[in-house]
Amino acid sequence: MTDAAELQARTRALLAAHPPATTDRTEFLRARFDAGLAWVHYPAGLGGLDAPRALQAVVDAELAAAGAQDNDPRRIGIGLGMAAPTLLAYGSDEVKSRFLKPLWTGEEVWCQLFSEPGAGSDLAALGTRAVRDEATGDWIVDGQKVWTSSAHTARWAILIARTDPEQPKHRGITYFVCDMTDPGVEVRPLRQITGEAEFNEVFLTGVRIPDAHRLGEVGDGWRVAQTTLMNERVSIGGARIPREGGMIGKAAGVWRDRPDLRTHALHRRLLDLWVDAEVARLTGERLRQQLVAGQPGPEGSAMKLGFARLNQAISGLEVELLADEGLLYGDWTMVRPDLVDFTGRDAGYRYLRSKGNSIEGGTTEVLLNIVAERVLGLPPEPRNDKDVPWKDLAR
Amino acid sequence: MTRQPDLLYSDTEDDLRAAVRSLLADRADPQAVLGRIEEPSPYLPGLWEALAGGIGAAGLLVPEKLGGQGASHREAAVVLEELGRAVTPAPYLTSSVVATETLLALAADSGPAADLLAALASGERVAVLALPFSTAPRKPGDPERRVPAVADAVAADVLLVPRPDGLYAVDAADAAVTRQSSLDLTRPLAVVDTRDATGVRLAGTEAGRAAVRRGLLAGAGLLASEQLGLAEWCLEETVRHTKERYQFNRPVGSFQALKHRMAHLWLDVVGARAAARAAADALAAGAIDAELTVSVAQAYCSGVAVRAAEECVQLHGGIGMTWEHPAHLALKRAKADQLALGSTGHHQDTIATLTDLPSPS
Numbered sequence: 001m002t003d004a005a006e007l008q009a010r011t012r013a014l015l016a017a018h019p020p021a022t023t024d025r026t027e028f029l030r031a032r033f034d035a036g037l038a039w040v041h042y043p044a045g046l047g048g049l050d051a052p053r054a055l056q057a058v059v060d061a062e063l064a065a066a067g068a069q070d071n072d073p074r075r076i077g078i079g080l081g082m083a084a085p086t087l088l089a090y091g092s093d094e095v096k097s098r099f100l101k102p103l104w105t106g107e108e109v110w111c112q113l114f115s116e117p118g119a120g121s122d123l124a125a126l127g128t129r130a131v132r133d134e135a136t137g138d139w140i141v142d143g144q145k146v147w148t149s150s151a152h153t154a155r156w157a158i159l160i161a162r163t164d165p166e167q168p169k170h171r172g173i174t175y176f177v178c179d180m181t182d183p184g185v186e187v188r189p190l191r192q193i194t195g196e197a198e199f200n201e202v203f204l205t206g207v208r209i210p211d212a213h214r215l216g217e218v219g220d221g222w223r224v225a226q227t228t229l230m231n232e233r234v235s236i237g238g239a240r241i242p243r244e245g246g247m248i249g250k251a252a253g254v255w256r257d258r259p260d261l262r263t264h265a266l267h268r269r270l271l272d273l274w275v276d277a278e279v280a281r282l283t284g285e286r287l288r289q290q291l292v293a294g295q296p297g298p299e300g301s302a303m304k305l306g307f308a309r310l311n312q313a314i315s316g317l318e319v320e321l322l323a324d325e326g327l328l329y330g331d332w333t334m335v336r337p338d339l340v341d342f343t344g345r346d347a348g349y350r351y352l353r354s355k356g357n358s359i360e361g362g363t364t365e366v367l368l369n370i371v372a373e374r375v376l377g378l379p380p381e382p383r384n385d386k387d388v389p390w391k392d393l394a395r
Numbered sequence: 396m397t398r399q400p401d402l403l404y405s406d407t408e409d410d411l412r413a414a415v416r417s418l419l420a421d422r423a424d425p426q427a428v429l430g431r432i433e434e435p436s437p438y439l440p441g442l443w444e445a446l447a448g449g450i451g452a453a454g455l456l457v458p459e460k461l462g463g464q465g466a467s468h469r470e471a472a473v474v475l476e477e478l479g480r481a482v483t484p485a486p487y488l489t490s491s492v493v494a495t496e497t498l499l500a501l502a503a504d505s506g507p508a509a510d511l512l513a514a515l516a517s518g519e520r521v522a523v524l525a526l527p528f529s530t531a532p533r534k535p536g537d538p539e540r541r542v543p544a545v546a547d548a549v550a551a552d553v554l555l556v557p558r559p560d561g562l563y564a565v566d567a568a569d570a571a572v573t574r575q576s577s578l579d580l581t582r583p584l585a586v587v588d589t590r591d592a593t594g595v596r597l598a599g600t601e602a603g604r605a606a607v608r609r610g611l612l613a614g615a616g617l618l619a620s621e622q623l624g625l626a627e628w629c630l631e632e633t634v635r636h637t638k639e640r641y642q643f644n645r646p647v648g649s650f651q652a653l654k655h656r657m658a659h660l661w662l663d664v665v666g667a668r669a670a671a672r673a674a675a676d677a678l679a680a681g682a683i684d685a686e687l688t689v690s691v692a693q694a695y696c697s698g699v700a701v702r703a704a705e706e707c708v709q710l711h712g713g714i715g716m717t718w719e720h721p722a723h724l725a726l727k728r729a730k731a732d733q734l735a736l737g738s739t740g741h742h743q744d745t746i747a748t749l750t751d752l753p754s755p756s
Binding site: 262 | 662
């Protein structure tokens with residue numbers, strides 16, 4: 001069993017062999033992966049040491065103190081948070097050793113080809129087809145995906161596609177790893193409400209995927225996708241933020257700096273939201289403590305729902321608070337950013353971008369149903385799509 | 396750097412919760428509480444002795460050398476969660492928290508204050524602070540000799556009376572305590588008149604005022620846990636009811652309009668738990684930001700408890716409007732608690748001051 005002292009010693013050995021100040025970032029990250037200090041709870045040989053997940057903090061603290069560069073987790077969040085746990089759970093040995101290292105070092109960026117124009121909240125209704133080429137065993141994929149962040153920088157994608165339209169919608173899906181450099185893959189920027197194109201549309205035309213890049217059994221893709229989606233929720237709440245660390249800090253800063261803009265009505269709303277933001281911070285801290293103590297609770301869903309509402313309310317207040325300045329907007333130029341930067345932009349951007357927080361990663365309405373049914377145990381909605389073949393569903 | 400509070404429950408706290416919950420299930424179930432609320436005293440016979448003395452809950456905040464359990468606000472908060480769940484008529488918040496903490500602030504190792512603490516810790520005697528229940532920690536105001544809306548005064552043996560020249564302990568038998576008809580039937584209010592009573596002087600003016608503020612601060616902080624427990628009960632009962640109640644050939648809990656309301660309430664309760672735990676932990680640790688953390692908990696949990704009780708009444712339908720169903724006990728307690736120990740507005744004003752977010756000049 002690997003303990004904290006041993007991890008500390010291993011980390012120090014890594015730092016001694018590869019001093020961060022004089023070592024190339026990628027080279028350092030590769031060495032860290034090989035030392036099993038990338039994600040300590042992963043298996044040995046795959047970036048980890050089979051150690052308790054909580055002990056990652058020991059490694060991270062040592063590395064931060066030594067000024068070592070990280071793998072920029074925000075930029076490769078889909079790979080780290082969603083692709084990696086799924087590859088680990090369902091990939092063959094070859095697949096795991098081929099993909100996990102460059103994924104973790106950030107040398108290969110991943111994206112997620114799940115949502116479609118007709119399958120957002122109802123993800124299992126997806127219509128992208130994967131048909132087996134009986135001669136080679138490869139799969140031929142045709143269809144369209146949407147809301148794909150990082151598609152324009154990604155080397156690989158996790159993909160779900162329909163392999164049996166005769167089955168009810170949850171049963172005819174299969175899960176693949178898709179090569180984004182394949183000639184059949186076309187990525188088009190999707191310009192959004194903010195003016196920029198943070199997401200993409202992805203068109204798949206005759207894309208050939210070898211059967212070795214299938215994760216899980218044929219027709220079992222929905223279950224595999226649950227691993228991906230569950231890990232998406234678990235990854236929330238990991239980071240500690242200080243008081244006023246989120247958007248509320250921006251609004252509070254404007255209030256302090258600009259006494260001329262203060263009104264009583266805005267004051268009341270600001271204090272309401274300050275309290276809500278502080279409670280959300282404490283809720284996140286409690287969730288983090290539960291995870292560390294090995295008692296994960298369902299509070300992750302609360303975090304996602306709460307942050308969406310808060311971000312929208314606070315950024316709306318900030319635009320109003322700014323009065324004449326709130327009438328302005330920084331820049332409408334169409335750009336394709338690598339990541340969402342909420343606090344580095346102006347209030348108008350925050351207001352518009354935060355509208356997506358209650359839609360992306362599961363709409364608030366769908367997540368409320370999930371909370372009601374899975375957390376509170378309330379009876380399910382009556383459904384008329386469960387036992388009907390996908391091809392017979394209304395679309 | 397913000398201090399990181401411990402927001403979980405320890406094994407000891409879980410054991411204490413189990414003991415209190417089991418006692419209340421035995422001795423203070425909703426029917427028992429409902430059966431007493433129109434009696435001259437709503438307090439259940441024998442319950443206080445079992446809770447305060449038997450389980451030792453009354454002395455949690457009191458050090459062992461003064462006759463208490465030497466525990467902390469974290470444990471007392473767990474007791475209050477359970478008392479809130481059951482809307483128990485017991486002078487716990489008023490005597491074992493507010494009055495006890497006021498006396499503890501005097502830091503007396505012997506003499507009348509220490510003797511009284513020991514008697515409160517064992518549950519032998521009950522003391523309440525002779526101030527209106529709505530008094531906020533920051534602004535106790537000028538004490539009057541005739542004080543309305545004193546919570547649990549009818550159960551008190553001793554009244555802690557702030558006077559211009561200091562803090563006094565007055566024997567309740569020497570004072571005029573007149574019960575008022577209160578919104579919350581389980582925590583009766585009374586007018587307390589101590590004009591004709593002398594009492595024992597426990598502290599001078601400044602020390603007395605500081606002690607009262609500390610008592611009120613602890614009370615406000617731990618009231619959040621009572622509100623959390625109450626909100627949790629309301630949510631659980633509402634979920635249970637809507638799973639069992641059929642209308643339109645379906646359990647009403649399967650309708651999305653109702654499910655979303657209960658899911659929203661769950662989100663509120665999750666937040667209330669973090670806020671209430673943070674307040675209890677900050678009080679226990681004597682944290683530098685305890686006053687802010689208490690006001691955040693109060694500003695948040697008051698609203699959650701009221702919302703939970705209001706939803707409980709509404710989603711129970713007609714049953715929720717009846718005297719026989721305990722939902723109204725929770726609603727009355729929640730609404731009264733919203734005003735207790737400082738309204739939401741009072742606590743928001745405190746937050747504005749402490750965080751440098753001043754109101755418009």
